[in-house]
Amino acid sequence: MKRRTLLKSAAVSIGGYALQACLPIKYVTGSVPKSFKTRTALAEETALRFAVTVIPSESILDPRHVDVLWDPFYGFDRYNPLFLDLLHTTSDDLFGCPFTQITHAQRERVMQSILDDGGIGADLVNGALVAIQCSFYAGITDADTGCPTIGFYGRSGVGQGEPSFVPDLRGPRAPIAQTHAN
């Protein structure tokens, strides 16, 4: 049975602990290819191609922005080999090509296909994309710079925001019972 089909059919509920069920799956389906077990060039390229599909911006194509997938602090590192392999397997199923060699539109189709299948595969994709979004948007890799792509300038933006103003409050005022207000 193809790995992707097995993941699709595995009825694991989404509820916050679904990813932990991936661990036995890794053994049931056999080990993932060696090239995804560590942060090889192929693994990193796959992660970056995924990241730029999630966030279509040149600025995400910095290996630091996918560190989160390998960092044991966040917990996704246990699932990362299976996740990366799933991207390639699905790409191969749909287009006969590795994930790193297809177009942006084709990568979108791969991701959407996995999400539509549901199950553990969708959990893996959702877990990875949230991790990357948070890492990138929050400027975790560079607190000084933040994420200029979305208008968050990190520490360098302190004191630089748009000035405030006195609002033009015209009323009519709804009467506030004295008990409510400060």
Next chain:
Amino acid sequence: MKTLTTDVLVIGSGFGGSVVARRLQEEGHQVTLIEKGPRIDPYTDFQQTQDPKYLLKYIHNISSDHLGLTYAEALGGGSGFYEMASIRTPSAVFEQVDSENGNRLWPHGIDRTILDPYYDKAEEAVNATIVDWDRLPRSAAVFAQMLDRAGYTPTRIKHAERGCIGSGYCISGCIYGAKQSMLVTHLPAAEEAGAQILTDVDVRYIRLTHSLDHRYEAVCRDRVSQDLFRVRAKAVTLGAGVVGSAAILLRSRAHLPELSQHVGRNVTTNGMVQGLGLLPDDAPVIDMYAGRSHSGVICYDHMDSHGVTISSCNTLPLYMYSAARITHDRDGAKHWGQEHLQLVKKIQTHGLVLYSLGMMPGVGMIRINGRGEPVVESGNDDEYTHYHDRVSKLLRDVYRRMNCTPLRVERINAEGQLYSRTHISTTHMTGSCRMADSRDAGVCDKNGQVFRYDGLFVADASALPTSLAVNPSLTIMANAERIVPSILEYLS
């Protein structure tokens, strides 16, 4: 096992414990304050960063299907990380009743007018003031104006600050000392008066001694050395928060068998429900990531109809995108890809966060697991869903009335997965050791003294019996100020 002796043991250094520690020490009683988390120097230990590796040193969470409780373990407790909003609880809150028996949830004799003098004292201690508009984030003015145009009444609230520059990193800790947390107010004053503060110490349980004088003994573990030691005290005040105080009392039950069955129960969320919408294109732009996080504006117009208040806040990216899947509110809208990136960009200039706090019943419960650590259970499923749906609809109606476009906000867990059921996450919980008129209804009396255990007091949010519909920080401080005389009377 080493034994320390003190007059008063205060457990926890947040809004409640710090107030009690200072006031009692200033009255000449030797206070030992124990804090589970590390000591913090706000000028050197706080960082302006969104890095979870830093934040999770101090911020913790316990979660169940419906309920997530977020709290701090650090000197100063939650005060180091809150948004400085200093708001008095509306009078209507004190008249909430138990839906099962119709009894008033707050002890008789406690209402807003009783607390007002203590609110005065609490505000003075943290310099709670209404600041000028030019020191608020731009979103505050926009929010006030949008409310006004929609026929609602924007009301200003006070901030506990001195010299805030609006960095926007309120929740990661103020590196300037501008936020008037316990770290720059009550705790230094307590130490200056002679209080002893021990950090990185976990109180495992409390038991009675045979001494007539030092009646209580807390068994503690130093989290650094792992050594156990005892602290003997004439009186003990719990200020470890809704999670911490309940956990300590639950672990103490074998030694304090007369504790009420309400320990750990009646946990409220303060009815926290959030929404996000887009301002119309012709509205003044905001700057979501600049300026202090709480806008300083609140709307009380829905207290009578829905039992809720509505405020707005700026939210840094991590807190937004790690907590919820945000999309356009239409079928097929993706939470990734080009359209989503454009939405994320638009949120910076046109995003308006509304957050509502309200009088939601306390149906959560804290218990301890086999390792003696706290876990939370949700209680009544229907209560959460009904409340959340009702208030979410209200927020969407408010957005539309302000000509804003509501976005779809679906909460996600730490692994990026949608919760399968309604999930309310809060930092404003109350109730796990609530005050009541009798032991059948609560854990401590109206003076915070635990039923059947004279000299054991509760001074934090866990003593507050209900949701408050506003930020609870000022009320925790005011209530702590209110019970100090009772502790002094006991000690005398």
